[in-house]
Amino acid sequence: MTLRWEAFLDRVQERGEYDTAEEAERAARVVLALLGAHLVGQVRAELAARLPEALALVLLNPLQAAEPLTPDRFVRATAAWIEGATEQTAPWDIGAVLSIVADAAGDQLMDRILFQLPPGYDLLFGRPPASHRP
Template sequence: MRLDEFLTRVRDLGEYHSDDEAEQVSMAVLWVIASRVAPGEASALAADLPAPLDDVLRPERGRPESFGRDEFLRRVAQQTGARPRTAEWDAGAVLAALAEAVPRERVDRLLDQLPDDCADLLGGPGEAPR
């Protein structure tokens, strides 16, 4: 998927006003994902995403951190300057677009490494889990 296609999908799902806003939110969520998943998985995910989104997943951060949904959303909120409820919406928009942009097996491996209670976010903001 091209960058403009990914950002349009995030913009539509998250109801953002611009591609710039969609890109900022995408970068924030991907940054948090990169701190939660194994470096190899982050690199594999990066290979399926267009630049500059892939770059945020590539920096070596060492071992993945273990944290749950609340901390995941807190970190997204910290990156975007949003409130936790808004961060949940943001994460849902990006993760749902990601689920459409990468192969299903990559999504399954990502789900295995995210907090168990984050699976519903891949359905998008305000949607039922898939």
């Protein structure tokens, strides 16, 4: 199921408690550009197919990452790219976006996404660590 643009941004705005849709969109674009640099092949294509077209394009044409970012470095990179964000507020931005992404992806695709990412990303998606899942 593909989320519509407005529905996706409304959910990000609600979860992130942003004052405007523009703030939600800025967070979504930065987080998805960084995430897209870490995903490859069919997993990235399947996730893109479940996102609104404009955000799918961001995911499919990511910022280039020289190496996979650890969750901590992902947070720092997000803080650097979102105007006004700090390393303390960036996890909130990331969680607002990636929790919606996780909802759109569903459990099976999320397992495949997390397999491609360095350990610790489960928490950024608002999921319990793999070691704590039933």
